[in-house]
Amino acid sequence: MTAARCPICRKPAEAAFTPFCSQRCADVDLGRWFNERYAIPVEDDEEEEAPEPRRPLLDDA
Ligand SMILES: [Zn+2]
Numbered sequence: 001m002t003a004a005r006c007p008i009c010r011k012p013a014e015a016a017f018t019p020f021c022s023q024r025c026a027d028v029d030l031g032r033w034f035n036e037r038y039a040i041p042v043e044d045d046e047e048e049e050a051p052e053p054r055r056p057l058l059d060d061a
Contacts, residue, residue, distance in 0.1 A: 006021035007019060
């Protein structure tokens with residue numbers, strides 16, 4: 001067996017949670033993956049999420 005280490009906390013990986021040392025670190029990694037996925041700036045024509053805050057000053061009177 002190789003001395004695999006948990007990519008999250010660098011502790012020796014546990015066989016049951018390979019390649020992590022615990023369920024917690026596995027969850028952390030999963031969370032990171034999701035965060036990175038959502039953090040990726042996607043150039044989309046659809047305006048589902050507006051990065052710029054709304055400006056009430058631009059309200060057309
Ligand atoms: Zn860990």
